[in-house]
Amino acid sequence: MKHTAADLHAITATTLSHYNAVAESFREGTRDHDVSQNIDALLRHIQGQAPLHILDFGCGPGRDLRTFTAMGHVAVGLDGSEAFARMARQDSGCEVWQQDFLELDLPAERFDGIFANAVLFHVPVQELPRVLQQLHTTLKPGGVLFSSNPRGENQEGWNGQRFGAYHDLEAWRTLLTQAGFVELEHYYxxxxxPREQQPWLASVWRKPA
Known part of the structure; x- marks a missing residue:
């Protein structure tokens, strides 16, 4: 079923309202999550010298912005949540853009890498081709996109007050390939x-030079 403009507005508004309401507990609950495997997967595929320009897409409270900065890179955050954007600016000192994922305004060929950790699954499937194309455009030629999403069987819907779309590898691969990306690796x-205890699908993609 196709989402109407009103549906998409409700999806965004309800999901962001949830994150704004739980922002502090979310920050505390995720502060110590180890995503070093994911950060390493992004950085080792980028063909360039530090400082790299990284977009932390869906940066949340800013945990990973601090990590990228400590590694000597120039990180910019982006999040739809007003509370997360404020936290991320305060905690990381980085530039942080508050933007609705369905109304992005991104500069062309700005970033060496995009770190989209646990975020793109919030984009409804029908809107993903457009959003992925916008991410493709904001990468420099040869730039790299990392994504990690909770995997599923290509269903979408509500989980409490959060909307999510849950892709399997083949469906995700098709979406990224159609957006112009070349697959570099994936892992769970x-x-x-065991695979049944690995709910997250991580993948790394390059924008051809």
Missing amino acids: RPAGL
């Missing part, structure tokens, strides 16, 4: 567990 998380 957490590492070292």
Whole structure:
């Protein structure tokens, strides 16, 4: 079923309202999450010298902005949540853009890499081709996109007050390929567990030079 403009507005407004309401508990609950495997997966594929310009897409409260900055890179955050954007600016000292994922305004060929950790699954499937194309455009030629999403069987819908779309590898691969990306690698998380205990699908993609 196709989402109407009113549907999309409700999806965005309800999901962001939820995150604004739980921002402080979300920050505390995710402060110590180890995503070093994901950060390493992005950085090792970028062909360039530090400082790299990284867009932390869906930066949340700013945990990973601090990590990229400590590694010597220039990180810019983007989040739809007003509370997260404020936290991220205060905690990281980085530039942070508050933008609705369905109404992005991104500069062309600005970034060496995009870190989209646990975020793109909030974009309704029908809007993903457009959003992925916008991410493709804001990468420099040869730039790299990392994404990690909770995997599923290509269904979408509400989980409490948050909207999500849950892709399997083949569907995700099709979407990214159609947006002009070339696959570099994929893996499941957490590492070292049986597949049924690995709910996250991580993948890395290049924009051709």
